[in-house]
Amino acid sequence: MDPFITPFRVQLTTEAFHEFRNGKVSRRRLSSLSNYYCDQEAARFSVEQSDPLVYEVWELEYEAVGRGLSFGMTRIFPGIVGKEFFFTRGHFHADSDGDEMYIVLSGHGMLVMSSHAGDCQILEMIPGQMCYVPGHLAHRTVNVGEEPLVFFTIWPPNLVHDYETIAQTGFPKLIVSGLSGPEIISNPNY
Ligand code: F6R
Ligand code: ZN
Numbered sequence: 097m098d099p100f101i102t103p104f105r106v107q108l109t110t111e112a113f114h115e116f117r118n119g120k121v122s123r124r125r126l127s128s129l130s131n132y133y134c135d136q137e138a139a140r141f142s143v144e145q146s147d148p149l150v151y152e153v154w155e156l157e158y159e160a161v162g163r164g165l166s167f168g169m170t171r172i173f174p175g176i177v178g179k180e181f182f183f184t185r186g187h188f189h190a191d192s193d194g195d196e197m198y199i200v201l202s203g204h205g206m207l208v209m210s211s212h213a214g215d216c217q218i219l220e221m222i223p224g225q226m227c228y229v230p231g232h233l234a235h236r237t238v239n240v241g242e243e244p245l246v247f248f249t250i251w252p253p254n255l256v257h258d259y260e261t262i263a264q265t266g267f268p269k270l271i272v273s274g275l276s277g278p279e280i281i282s283n284p285n286y
Contacts, residue, residue, distance in 0.1 A: 101164050108201055108248055113154035113169040123152045124185070126177065131263070132185060134270060134285060135178025148175055150182045158253040167250045172205070172239040179272040186236030186267060188212075190256035196235070198227040199248040204241030206271050206278065209233040212261075216268040218280060221247065234262055238271040240278040 106112050114121070127147045130139035142148065155168030175182040186208070189196070198207060198221070205221035211233055219227050221237065229235050239245035268286045272279050 101158070108169070108199075110154070110169060110171050110246060116154065116156070120156075121152060121154045124150050126150055129185060130177075132183075132266070133177040133180055134283070135180070138178035142177055149173060150175065151184055164253050165250050166253055166255065167248065169246065169248050170237065172203075172237060172245045174239055174242050174244065176273055181238045181240050181271055181273060181278065183208075183236050183238040183271070185259055186234055186262045188234045188258040188261055189231050189251070190258040192232035194252040194255040195231045196229040196249055196251040198229060198237070199250075200225050200227070201246045201248060203239060203243045203245030205245040205247070206238045206240055206280075208236045208238060208267050208269060208271065210267050210269075214268045214286070218269065218271075221245065234267070236262070236267055238278075240271060240273075 106116055125147050126139065127143045129150055130143055133139040151170060151172040153168055153170045157166040158164035170184065172182055172184065200221045200223050202223050207219045207221050207227050208216065209229060210216045221227060237245065266283055266286050268283055270281050270283045272281055
């Protein structure tokens with residue numbers, strides 16, 4: 097294998113990432129995420145009705161190479177399950193071993209972060225802004241708007257993603273649709 101990564105450039109759009117060489121795409125429908133939502137009845141109903149596409153991720157990881165920067169583009173569609181907005185599964189970076197940068201391209205979101213001890217921090221995601229995620233915090237993105245939320249992420253190579261912890265515990269806070277917009281509430285199941 098060529099010891100060097102060849103220079104390249106790519107437009108920061110979902111269309112360009114769709115065409116991108118070597119990139120892989122994962123699509124997550126509600127049926128693969130329904131356990132993550134608080135309102136299990138609403139999740140079941142929505143899966144039976146249409147099993148909507150919640151989000152898709154294009155990514156290029158340099159795990160095997162051991163250097164380079166891994167990066168990805170995520171698009172979360174607008175939607176609600178019960179009162180919770182559509183979100184990504186969320187994960188820790190195992191061993192707290194890598195920080196990550198989120199660059200918001202379009203839409204309106206919330207970035208929910210939590211330590212293993214349950215200290216929770218939430219940043220609003222606004223187009224044109226960057227959110228910095230320290231490696232020891234689990235992170236989940238939530239689309240609180242009416243348009244797709246699209247963001248570009250960059251993380252170090254050889255990073256192990258731990259999904260299991262969040263699948264078991266969830267996050268301490270939930271982002272729900274309230275009377276006057278998105279609201280942050282405590283997760284009754286945490
Ligand atoms: C990578 C990262 C993002 C997410 C993506 C989907 O470290 O944080 O690229 O992987 O937004 O979310 P998950 O991976 O939680 O399903
Ligand atoms: Zn991450």
